[in-house]
Amino acid sequence: MSAQRFTGKVVLITGSSSGIGQATAILFAKGGAKIVITGRSAENVEKTRKMCMAVGAKSSDLHPTVGDVMDDGFLTILVETVIDIRLSRQPNTFGKLDILINNAGTLEVDMSGKEGWEMGVEVMEKSWDSNLRSIMVLTQKAIPHLIKTKGDIVNVSTFLSSGPLGVLSMPYYAVPKAALDQMSRSMAHEFILKGVRLNTVNPGLVRTSFFARLVGDENARKMENYVASKPEYIPLGRVATAEDVGEAILFLADRKVSECIVGQSIIIDGGSRLCCNIDMSDFKEKMSQS
Numbered sequence: 001m002s003a004q005r006f007t008g009k010v011v012l013i014t015g016s017s018s019g020i021g022q023a024t025a026i027l028f029a030k031g032g033a034k035i036v037i038t039g040r041s042a043e044n045v046e047k048t049r050k051m052c053m054a055v056g057a058k059s060s061d062l063h064p065t066v067g068d069v070m071d072d073g074f075l076t077i078l079v080e081t082v083i084d085i086r087l088s089r090q091p092n093t094f095g096k097l098d099i100l101i102n103n104a105g106t107l108e109v110d111m112s113g114k115e116g117w118e119m120g121v122e123v124m125e126k127s128w129d130s131n132l133r134s135i136m137v138l139t140q141k142a143i144p145h146l147i148k149t150k151g152d153i154v155n156v157s158t159f160l161s162s163g164p165l166g167v168l169s170m171p172y173y174a175v176p177k178a179a180l181d182q183m184s185r186s187m188a189h190e191f192i193l194k195g196v197r198l199n200t201v202n203p204g205l206v207r208t209s210f211f212a213r214l215v216g217d218e219n220a221r222k223m224e225n226y227v228a229s230k231p232e233y234i235p236l237g238r239v240a241t242a243e244d245v246g247e248a249i250l251f252l253a254d255r256k257v258s259e260c261i262v263g264q265s266i267i268i269d270g271g272s273r274l275c276c277n278i279d280m281s282d283f284k285e286k287m288s289q290s
Contacts, residue, residue, distance in 0.1 A: 005254060007032035010094040012078065014069050014138065015104030017044035019208035020156060022051070023242035024101060024249050029057035031250065034094050036063045036082050038104070063093065069104045069134040070126075079141040097145040099253045102138065103156040106130040107173050117171060124172045131176040136183065143191065150195040152253045155184050156245075159204040159269045181265055188263030197262050199252045203245045204269025205234070236270030244268060 011028050015021040017039025025035050029052035037052070039045045045064045052062055063082055067074030083097050108127040114120070135155060146153065160170065161178035181200060188198040207224055209217070227233045248268055252258050267273055 004032035009033045009098040010096055011099040012036040012097060013101040013103055014038050017041055017048050020242045020245045021103040022048045024246035026051050026055055027246045027250050030055045034061040038065050040068050042066045070129050072137055075138045075141055083145050096149055097142055098149045098151045100142050100153045102135040119172055127172045128176045132179050146196045147194045153198040154249045154252045155200045157181050157200050157202045159202045159267050159273055162202055162267060185263050192262050199261055200265040201248050202265050202267045204272045206240045206242060206245060208242050232275060234270040234272050240268055
């Protein structure tokens with residue numbers, strides 16, 4: 001497979017200032033792509049830009065943009081400015097869009113300390129906006145441009161949304177992600193008739209800062225090490241990295257190797273879904289006993 005397989009391709013990655021999005025941006029940079037880097041933190045967006053340049057990307061091939069995907073105005077800026085449909089050409093705009101990676105999403109918590117279905121409805125509403133509505137809005141804005149390039153979309157969901165098992169501690173995260181999976185299948189059916197492919201990746205536990213928001217950095221690392229040591233949780237024997245998920249995203253974005261994959265959800269969990277339902281409440285109980 002060519003190291004520069006994405007040369008000439010323009011990729012927009014939401015939430016690319018950290019975690020899976022950042023790792024994916026770096027992998028696309030290695031592949032020769034032009035990349036739109038987005039995030040809420042200017043410092044972290046700049047960090048990703050420098051990391052992409054460190055693996056060979058040119059400054060002119062990177063478009064860092066700071067904003068919140070829950071702001072429709074920001075999503076409009078992403079599409080109109082970056083793709084350059086305005087009358088005057090802007091610096092570091094690329095004139096087209098080939099690949100959209102809808103990665104941004106949040107794990108909302110109830111500041112009062114409530115968990116599960118005791119959390120307030122406002123927490124669900126915010127999670128719904130972040131994990132579903134923002135993706136729908138951005139995709140609607142981007143699809144006319146992706147049709148022109150016969151492009152590809154990869155949505156980032158979660159393994160918590162798949163299968164018949166319930167999620168005890170994070171239902172407000174799993175529910176909109178399950179809706180995202182169904183929306184993705186519906187979109188994939190419609191879009192492929194117009195030449196645009198759409199697929200979804202559903203990561204399990206990934207070694208990023210995502211869960212640290214709930215339990216803190218130290219407890220997150222303990223949790224990852226504990227789970228990795230238990231084959232009844234992860235048969236593979238290790239927690240996935242952001243790069244593992246990024247490689248799957250690049251696979252689905254590359255028509256030369258995945259053209260016939262359309263409307264699918266690829267679970268990346270080291271085999272967890274084969275044997276159990278990993279849940280935060282279970283971790284807290286077992287780790288307190290260890």
